[in-house]
Amino acid sequence: MSGRDYLGEFEHIILLALLRLGERAYGVTVRQEIEQRTQREVSIGAVYATLERLESKGYVRSRRGDPTPERGGRSKRFFHITGTGVEAVDRTQHALRQMTEGLRLARG
Amino acid sequence: MSGRDYLGEFEHIILLALLRLGERAYGVTVRQEIEQRTQREVSIGAVYATLERLESKGYVRSRRGDPTPERGGRSKRFFHITGTGVEAVDRTQHALRQMTEGLRLARG
DNA sequence: TCGTTTCCTCTATATTGTAGAAGTAATGAG
DNA sequence: CTCATTACTTCTACAATATAGAGGAAACGA
Secondary structure (H helix, E strand, O other): OOOOOOOOHHHHHHHHHHHHHHHHOEHHHHHHHHHHHHOOOOOHHHHHHHHHHHHHOOOEEEEEOOOOOOOOOOOOEEEEEOHHHHHHHHHHHHHHHHHHOOOOOOOO | OOOOOOOOHHHHHHHHHHHHHHHHOEHHHHHHHHHHHHOOOOOHHHHHHHHHHHHHOOOEEEEEOOOOOOOOOOOOEEEEEOHHHHHHHHHHHHHHHHHHOOOOOOOO
16 A cells, blocks of 8 residues: 555544445535534534545545535535545554553543 | 644554553654554654654653663663643544444444 | 664655635525 | 525645654663
């Protein structure tokens, strides 16, 4: 594999959000999911920039949705994680787990 | 707190290594610990640069050790994690945990 | 003293992270 | 049917992290 073979911290979080959201993952929901779960503010620009990078690495793919019948309901760009994306998450989590194994931490 | 209040991926790994190593943490052992546990190659420059950054954030402190009676046994620079460093690890792990909770992943 | 070893510092660059303004496509009000 | 408004995405610019490896410094042993 070329370059790093593990994820940056935010890349990791973004991919986890995609896994959680499944079909309904697009810019806005990804942002929401992260903000709600982690209590951390996320700029929308950060979300898209990261998704873009992940796509160029092949960890994510996107497709255009149809417009929805609601005020401002323009078509969304839906994202989903790929097989190699899952593998990358997997490797990252594994490494982290190896490093934490047996360690006593306040929140595990 | 100023700036990001969570850790970059490698910063995270490095702090976990410090926690594991305790008293015997210095450049070389930190590198070893990570390489052995994660199967990932780590350049020594990366280790020091990161420790340096962590120290400037107050997450780590360092002290000079004494020379040891062995070939090339010059004095080492020992590192240890601080209270706020532990808190940072804690926050990062917590966020990650929130994101993975309930998710079915190969390596969990 | 000098060669060898162990460790650390420095320099330079690539990759990620971050914010927010600006742009685009849709709806609904009037 | 035009326009204000809404939902969403793209762009741009910059800051912070990650990474490699050459080179320098301090110690020992011969």
